[in-house]
Amino acid sequence: MGRMNVDKSTFDDDSIPTTASNTSGARSMTARMGLNLGLKLCALVVAGSLMAGCVTTSASTPEENPPAQIEVAEVEEMEATNDPLEPVNRVFFEFNRGLDTLLLRPVSSLYKALMPPPIQKIVHNFLNNLKTPVILLNDLLQGEMARAGDTATRFVINTTVGILGFGDPATDMGYKAHSEDFGQTLGAWGMGEGMYLVLPIFGPSNPRDAVGKVVDVLTDPVWQYAQNTDKEYIPNQRFAAELIDFRARNMEEIDDLEKTSLDYYAAVRSLYRQVRNDEINNGTSPINNGLPAMSLMDMDDMSDPDEQNETLATKN
Numbered sequence: 001m002g003r004m005n006v007d008k009s010t011f012d013d014d015s016i017p018t019t020a021s022n023t024s025g026a027r028s029m030t031a032r033m034g035l036n037l038g039l040k041l042c043a044l045v046v047a048g049s050l051m052a053g054c055v056t057t058s059a060s061t062p063e064e065n066p067p068a069q070i071e072v073a074e075v076e077e078m079e080a081t082n083d084p085l086e087p088v089n090r091v092f093f094e095f096n097r098g099l100d101t102l103l104l105r106p107v108s109s110l111y112k113a114l115m116p117p118p119i120q121k122i123v124h125n126f127l128n129n130l131k132t133p134v135i136l137l138n139d140l141l142q143g144e145m146a147r148a149g150d151t152a153t154r155f156v157i158n159t160t161v162g163i164l165g166f167g168d169p170a171t172d173m174g175y176k177a178h179s180e181d182f183g184q185t186l187g188a189w190g191m192g193e194g195m196y197l198v199l200p201i202f203g204p205s206n207p208r209d210a211v212g213k214v215v216d217v218l219t220d221p222v223w224q225y226a227q228n229t230d231k232e233y234i235p236n237q238r239f240a241a242e243l244i245d246f247r248a249r250n251m252e253e254i255d256d257l258e259k260t261s262l263d264y265y266a267a268v269r270s271l272y273r274q275v276r277n278d279e280i281n282n283g284t285s286p287i288n289n290g291l292p293a294m295s296l297m298d299m300d301d302m303s304d305p306d307e308q309n310e311t312l313a314t315k316n
Contacts, residue, residue: 100247104247124245136155138185142184182219183209184280191208192208193276204269204272209276220235223235
């Protein structure tokens, strides 16, 4: 799924021995607490989607309650955009926006200013290569054997010839990168996306993709290695690096989208839903006009930092 041009005007609103033992136990407990929190969050998300269906179907109609016509119109609009929790989602959206303004954007700007484009590319290649096992698993789960073969070949070439993934010679050899995750796998199996969600820190999502993210984490060899070697800090550092890499590579494009959108929240919502649909269809969805990965939950292969882009960096 490569880079495609975005036409903003066509958007629809649609990771001492006694003391050491205690420290190790504390780290393991912290990891388990984090995992339990993630699982509980997904459970709440799925339950919330079911509750939302009950709430929207019980809303009064204009005939039953004429003074409530405005409220009914708002409910109908939320149903049309698949966003029944819009008021709550907007609160989390502004929270994430504040984090970006106060922390992520300044740090990413500094990273982009200090690191030459070739170094940024090396970091990006390394982070992408770490995701290859999860991509391969989901290729197989979807029965995409040809793509699975490309993914496995890319991993072998980039890990060996590319020196642990710092280089990407596989692309030059014709093995193009693509993205897969368990959220896409569930979509390919026919599961609906559910209602639109905005999660704190992680950004745009839905119940299907939230559950998929937990599965991706649990099946990630890097995460498994960190848990089994008392190095739980590794996934956190990796996630921070992915955030900075994503924001630095899309600095101007995201800023421009925010400045030119009449409703930034609605624009991001439309973009996220379109890009996920495009990814599930392996880039063959009818829209096919370039869709940026706007969620911090989905940060895979993107454009080179030294390329001049007119679109947001997208997944391949």
